[in-house]
Amino acid sequence: MMDPAIVVDKVVKRYVVKSGVFRRRTSVVEALKGISFTVDRGEVHALLGPNGAGKTTTVKILATLLLPDSGDAYILGHSVTKEADTVRKLVGVVLDVSRGFYPYLTGYENLMFYALLRGLSRREAKARVREVLELVGLRDAANRSYLSYSMGMRARLSIAKVLIDDPEVLLLDEPTLGLDVHSARFVRSLILDLAKRGKTILVTGHNMFEIEQIASKITVINRGQVVASDSPQSLREKIGLVHRVEINVHALERSDVEPLLTAISSRLKLEKSSVETIAENQYRIVLYVAGSREYISSNVFDVLRTYGIKVLDVKIIEPTLEDLYLALVR
The missing domain is CATH 3.40.50.300 (P-loop containing nucleotide triphosphate hydrolases)
Structure with a gap:
């Protein structure tokens, strides 16, 4: 080297x-x-x-x-x-x-x-x-x-x-x-x-x-x-900044989404979570999770594979460099 x-x-x-x-x-x-x-x-x-x-x-x-x-x-x-x-x-x-x-x-x-x-x-x-x-x-x-x-x-x-x-x-x-x-x-x-x-x-x-x-x-x-x-990624993981995870699903009722949220909560330590209605029979699960992107995605997709609910979209939004900078100099 x-x-x-x-x-x-x-x-x-x-x-x-x-x-x-x-x-x-x-x-x-x-x-x-x-x-x-x-x-x-x-x-x-x-x-x-x-x-x-x-x-x-x-x-x-x-x-x-x-x-x-x-x-x-x-x-x-x-x-x-x-x-x-x-x-x-x-x-x-x-x-x-x-x-x-x-x-x-x-x-x-x-x-x-x-x-x-x-x-x-x-x-x-x-x-x-x-x-x-x-x-x-x-x-x-x-x-x-x-x-x-x-x-x-x-x-x-x-x-x-x-x-x-x-x-x-x-x-x-x-x-x-x-x-x-x-x-x-x-x-x-x-x-x-x-x-x-x-x-x-x-x-x-x-x-x-x-x-x-x-x-x-x-x-x-x-x-x-x-x-x-x-590296920015390593610092995000060390500091434990929170990722925002959005999961859009198709379900007949809002109550059909709750078991999925409960299952994800049992695998990940959530800072905050919610379920939003985005259209008829379409719901968005919003999660705020500390941890690496790999850790989050692995656990989320493991849970999704075990449930018979139709997943429309999954987004994992990383904290920005600005979030990291402010956490370090505050």
């Missing part, structure tokens, strides 16, 4: 904060309180948490823009504190999609300028810039001024910029913030495509729907501490 691409090991970061106008007061804020987590190679890993939780501080430490007060972090085995120059060659970082470009240069000229600064020859730079513009879908807008770009186009150009060096690890801090629906969808698709190409991607964000679409693992930080780190 390969070593993780990113290792964060007991990282602590403190800030000195000064307040007051006439009487200056100094206090120390501990932004990160010894956090640890890992990111496997080739995965999209989401770093989640409320505002002020320490997400951006963590990304800046991994990008060698901040030094931790204690602990260390490693990118592909290289220490961010002791081998910062090596780490900078391995990572591409996007902290703000609206900064880092000259407004009156074209998208192509901005990338060429950056590529030449990074030491590519003019011939290499031209080829690489065309390649990344194609990858992020900006080939047709390459000769337009950056000033005319929409926020979505600027986000894509920011990702194109960090891809110039073809880094193995990408650190993306809220890459879809402020984007319209179409642009956000494109950026999500681009992130997944880059992961398929072997890139390791650590992404932060607040949109749980987006994160659920792209991330195979998540780490949740709250008040400077890691409160959970695993």
